[in-house]
Amino acid sequence: MAMLRLLAISLLCGAVAVPFLGEPRGDGFEHARYAVLVALVIGQVVTVPIGSVAGLVLAATGSWPRTPGYVLGSVTTACGVVVAAQARAASRWIDGSPPGLRDPEDSSLAVAAAFLSGAFTICLGISLVVMRWSGYDPRTAPVRRGRTPRRRPRTP
Template sequence: MIPLLHSPRGDGFEHLRLDALISLEIGWFLMVPISLVVGALWVGFFGKRSRPAPPGFVLGGITVAFGALVLSQAMAASRWLNGSPAGVGDPDGEYVIAAFAELSGVVALLIGAVILISRGAAVRHSRKTVVLGPTSH
């Protein structure tokens, strides 16, 4: 992913954080549709292969951590934008971007939690053993 698609408008960490969130949102708007199309084509061409393993604990943990990072940074940017910062052209428009980033962080947290819960349930289900009783011949 391209770290910053354009240079920050002002000096300081807050402007850099806001610019990183804007770049993240632009990247998601570009990459999610492309990934869905490529994935659909990939499944269409290679649909007869065996079913892949379900997502694991590492993917769920990374997704939760990424969602928490995006959410915390978006909340900090929202608080900064509520204070009428200097160097921001349209605080309302930038606030909408920060709010959308907060929503993205929450969605990533939820998806990560679902992955972790479903994988935990699959592991728990696979560990159940069937004890056969004695048979009489």
């Protein structure tokens, strides 16, 4: 559970790079959208490996076994939907060959990476919510359900 939790947190923490790297090259909302998506992908390239290693260490030591909550799953899903929707809109804008972009093919690749990141974030968020909703708790042993022998009534 620590692995999934820290993976979700590291995907969300990729947004920390946006204020530092998200400087648009042109004027207009589309250029700003593209710059934010590229900065988000760059931030996730840095934060996801760190979160994955920390999650592996916590999972190997057995600490933090609690199931992630509804809030983390919901926020992760919502952020994934926003990123995927913005990446799809930016992809349509890039396909129209906008002025001000140096190489539309590289831009399409960066937006595709952002779309895949958003889709993966959606899947991770939904899986966190479903695991929490199903009542999965890794600290408990699975209950074996089977047929139990019935007692025969005593005859006097």
